[in-house]
Amino acid sequence: MKKILGCLGGETLFPFRYELAPPDLPPVEELTPRLRDAFSRRWLSNFGPYVCEFEEKLAELFQVSAVATVCNATLGLMIALEAAGSRGEVIVPSYTFPATAQAVLWTGRRPVLADIDPEQLTLSADSVRQALTKDTCAIMPMHCFGMAADMENLTAVAESAGLPLICDATHAVGTVYQDRPLPGSGNIDVVSFHATKILSIGEGGAIIGNDKSMVEEARARSNYGFDSKHRGKINAFGLNAKLAELPAIIGLSQIERLKEMLEKRKEWAQAYRKRLSGAPGLKFFMPRKGCEPNNQFFPLELASEEFGISPEVLAWSLERENVVSRSYFCPPLHQQPSFLEQNIPQQSGGLSATEHACKTTLCLPMQPDRPIAEAERIAECILRIHEKASEVNEAYYGLPNDNT
Numbered sequence: 479m480k481k482i483l484g485c486l487g488g489e490t491l492f493p494f495r496y497e498l499a500p501p502d503l504p505p506v507e508e509l510t511p512r513l514r515d516a517f518s519r520r521w522l523s524n525f526g527p528y529v530c531e532f533e534e535k536l537a538e539l540f541q542v543s544a545v546a547t548v549c550n551a552t553l554g555l556m557i558a559l560e561a562a563g564s565r566g567e568v569i570v571p572s573y574t575f576p577a578t579a580q581a582v583l584w585t586g587r588r589p590v591l592a593d594i595d596p597e598q599l600t601l602s603a604d605s606v607r608q609a610l611t612k613d614t615c616a617i618m619p620m621h622c623f624g625m626a627a628d629m630e631n632l633t634a635v636a637e638s639a640g641l642p643l644i645c646d647a648t649h650a651v652g653t654v655y656q657d658r659p660l661p662g663s664g665n666i667d668v669v670s671f672h673a674t675k676i677l678s679i680g681e682g683g684a685i686i687g688n689d690k691s692m693v694e695e696a697r698a699r700s701n702y703g704f705d706s707k708h709r710g711k712i713n714a715f716g717l718n719a720k721l722a723e724l725p726a727i728i729g730l731s732q733i734e735r736l737k738e739m740l741e742k743r744k745e746w747a748q749a750y751r752k753r754l755s756g757a758p759g760l761k762f763f764m765p766r767k768g769c770e771p772n773n774q775f776f777p778l779e780l781a782s783e784e785f786g787i788s789p790e791v792l793a794w795s796l797e798r799e800n801v802v803s804r805s806y807f808c809p810p811l812h813q814q815p816s817f818l819e820q821n822i823p824q825q826s827g828g829l830s831a832t833e834h835a836c837k838t839t840l841c842l843p844m845q846p847d848r849p850i851a852e853a854e855r856i857a858e859c860i861l862r863i864h865e866k867a868s869e870v871n872e873a874y875y876g877l878p879n880d881n882t
């Protein structure tokens with residue numbers, strides 16, 4: 479018998495809340511030997527042995543010469559901007575998490591919001607060209623949902639303008655691009671180990687690159703600007719953004735599991751694709767040539783008229799199945815009250831691809847440490863919602879606004 483949808487009075491698909499991106503964690507027993515060791519040393523911060531080991535392993539993973547861990551990527555982006563030097567305007571996508579532009583603002587620089595490539599949802603090189611001014615001091619692409627930004631063209635624009643590319647690579651751990659890890663392809667990049675990210679340690683991040691002196695300067699800034707060789711001397715404007723030992727211990731286990739976690743994510747993404755392909759009005763994002771994405775998120779593009787259901791109604795229907803989905807970055811930064819209040823400039827000519835992505839994109843749950851049959855059930859349920867579109871729309875639009 480076919481399922482009666484939750485939004486039409488049936489039972490929910492799951493008896494528990496099916497979250498969007500909970501962390502895929504190692505068995506706790508795996509952590510205990512290192513935790514015991516850290517406790518017996520009584521060394522919990524200030525570049526302890528596990529932070530140093532984590533940094534070495536990250537340098538191998540990203541194939542870069544320098545890594546400075548931080549307690550979150552937002553502070554990492556701020557410090558990377560300071561280490562990269564010049565001040566002025568930083569071109570960032572409007573289709574991103576607020577941290578990308580907020581980091582710019584916190585350093586006293588000015589974000590300029592640019593548009594995205596509609597196919598990969600990443601900063602458009604053409605839009606960057608239009609946004610360049612004499613005051614531009616850096617370009618900050620974001621590898622959205624784990625898909626590579628247009629690094630060839632963005633690098634060409636940056637090089638011809640003499641500007642650094644500071645990549646928000648927070649979504650990109652595990653993505654391969656042109657046969658090498660994607661994080662580390664800018665002049666200085668920042669990855670995140672937040673609880674929603676693949677290499678999850680709760681809160682954390684790293685500034686990475688091949689310019690050793692820039693990354694070393696970033697490390698000093700993450701420790702109040704103290705000179706690493708002359709105790710007590712402050713050479714640079716800093717703050718406290720150090721990673722602690724205990725999250726670094728989780729990170730070491732996560733690196734050991736990364737390959738396996740990426741494999742399982744790939745299988746989950748394939749399961750969604752297999753079940754959902756061919757549904758009218760439903761499109762998958764294809765990474766650009768040479769990019770093997772990490773499947774950090776699973777975004778869908780919905781053409782509401784063809785699919786019969788808008789992303790908003792689909793998210794609402796899934797919620798009534800206990801399934802969490804999300805239209806990330808909506809509203810986009812150029813429509814956010816705080817950014818409007820601060821008169822944050824945007825590329826002239828409008829940000830139409832950004833606005834389109836906000837209206838049409840929805841991310842589905844990724845819980846690759848759970849049975850793949852659950853991804854299949856979610857996909858089946860989406861097809862059922864499509865099948866019952868007119869009743870679902872009636873149920874949604876018949877509701878008072880505060881229930882939507």
Ligand SMILES: Cc1ncc(COP(=O)(O)O)c(C=O)c1O
Nearest residue numbers: 550551552575577578648670672
């Ligand atoms: C695109 C983007 N940039 C920056 C960040 C900030 O990362 P963190 O939470 O590690 O500070 C996030 C966090 O989700 C993000 O999605």
